[in-house]
Structures are given as C-alpha cells and as structure tokens.
Amino acid sequence: MACDGPCGVAETSGRDRTAASSGGTIGAAGPAARHDARTVLEAFVAAEDxxxxxxxxxxxxxxxxxxxVDYLYASELLDETKKESAFAVTTADGPVVVHLGGLDTDEHEEMLPAYELARRTLRVA
Structure with missing residues (x-):
C-alpha cells in the first residue's frame, strides 16, 4: 500500500504487506489525512495478486x-481460494487498514467475531 504520510496496517494473514503496525485506540493528532478510506482500501486490495x-x-x-471489503483470495501456495476481509479509516494521523486473512476460509470465519469487534469499537484518542 502506498500513501503519503503515516500509514497503519494491522496484518493477520501472515503475508507482510504492512507499512506499520497499529492496534487498539487510533490516535488523532497530526497532519490531516490525505486519502479517503475507500481509496486507501482499494489500493491495499489492488496490491494483492x-x-x-x-x-x-x-x-x-x-x-x-x-x-x-470482503473478497476472495486465490492462494498459489495452498492451491485454494479463501475469504479475506479488511477495513480502513482515515484519521488526522493518516489512514489505518486492518486486514483479516487466515490459513483458509474456516479459520477466517472463526476469527471474524474478533475482527468485527475491533471494527465496531473503533475510537479516536
């Protein structure tokens, strides 16, 4: 993912596409975000083959x-297609992307409750 300024990504799939790690409460101080959440998320997904x-x-x-976004990812390594999800928000510090992968669709779906909890409980500090 390319972005101007600080970017945060929490990665859970094992594939390293992160600019930085971020977790918990999202900070709100700093320069204005330069990208809207959809644009950042579309770029994040487009970076994945x-x-x-x-x-x-x-x-x-x-x-x-x-x-x-919810999407399917075709893993060449595992020779299967599996579900993945991600969400993005923009803050005064810049965009944050949280991605949920998993080894397969079953594992992805088992982790969905924690992912949804994180999305539903976002707060600006």
Whole structure:
C-alpha cells in the first residue's frame, strides 16, 4: 500500500504487506489525512495478486467513517481460494487498514467475531 504520510496496517494473514503496525485506540493528532478510506482500501486490495469478487461497503464507528471489503483470495501456495476481509479509516494521523486473512476460509470465519469487534469499537484518542 502506498500513501503519503503515516500509514497503519494491522496484518493477520501472515503475508507482510504492512507499512506499520497499529492496534487498539487510533490516535488523532497530526497532519490531516490525505486519502479517503475507500481509496486507501482499494489500493491495499489492488496490491494483492489473486483477488476477486470484492464487495465494498461504508460503515461508521466511534465517530469514524470507514470502508470495509470482503473478497476472495486465490492462494498459489495452498492451491485454494479463501475469504479475506479488511477495513480502513482515515484519521488526522493518516489512514489505518486492518486486514483479516487466515490459513483458509474456516479459520477466517472463526476469527471474524474478533475482527468485527475491533471494527465496531473503533475510537479516536
């Protein structure tokens, strides 16, 4: 993912596509965000080979507006297609992307409750 200024990504798939790690509460001090959440998320997904059937939607949580996406990822290593998800928000410090992968679709779905909890409980510090 390319972005101007600080970017944060929490990665859970084992594939390292992170600019920085971020977790917990999202900070709000610093320069204005230069990208909207959808643009950042589209760039994040486009950087991955083997993605199909992307479904984007908007959400709000804790005063933040964001975009989420569910998609299929064709893993050459595992020779299978599996579900993945990600969401993005922009803050005064810049964009943050949280990605949920998993070894396969079953593991992805088992981790979805924690991922959804993180998305629903976002707060600006």
């Amino acid at each position: 083997g993605v199909s059937k992307e479904q984007y939607s908007a959400f709000t949580s804790g005063g933040l507006s964001g975009t989420k």
